[in-house]
Amino acid sequence: MFDLLAGLNPQQIEAVTAKPGPTLIIAGPGSGKTRVLTHRIAHLIQQGTPPFKIMAVTFTNKAAKEMRERVERLLSGELRGLTIGTFHSICARILRREAARLNVTHESSSKP
Ligand SMILES: Nc1ncnc2c1ncn2[C@@H]1O[C@H](COP(=O)(O)OP(=O)(O)O)[C@@H](O)[C@H]1O
Numbered sequence: 001m002f003d004l005l006a007g008l009n010p011q012q013i014e015a016v017t018a019k020p021g022p023t024l025i026i027a028g029p030g031s032g033k034t035r036v037l038t039h040r041i042a043h044l045i046q047q048g049t050p051p052f053k054i055m056a057v058t059f060t061n062k063a064a065k066e067m068r069e070r071v072e073r074l075l076s077g078e079l080r081g082l083t084i085g086t087f088h089s090i091c092a093r094i095l096r097r098e099a100a101r102l103n104v105t106h107e108s109s110s111k112p
């Protein structure tokens, strides 16, 4: 099994292995935040959390794409059902999927 904690500094290891639940991480640009998030996702999956129970929400499409690529590189082929996207695209997807419950159609005139 790939050692996800190798290549992390002590603060990153603390963040990656923190118990499930709210964890606030504040760090400057380029200091390894995305590395923490991607390794935390991979660590959760490695520890047995099904990927479909994990949702990673970003602000930009660029960040979502980077996150997905980096998690894919860490865990080749174990990503089925993992949700990574911007909060706009994830919310639009949920609204379409649950449209019937809201008594609206699932069609949308604009793409997220
Ligand atoms: N503990 C570390 N040791 C060596 N390189 C690291 C470490 N943490 C992050 N990096 C590298 O530093 C760069 C910035 O990391 P990143 O996670 O993208 O930072 P942020 O999201 O905070 O901007 C990346 O190239 C990443 O691989």
Ligand SMILES: [Mg+2]
Residues within 6 Å of the ligand: 033, 034, 035
């Ligand atoms: Mg980043």
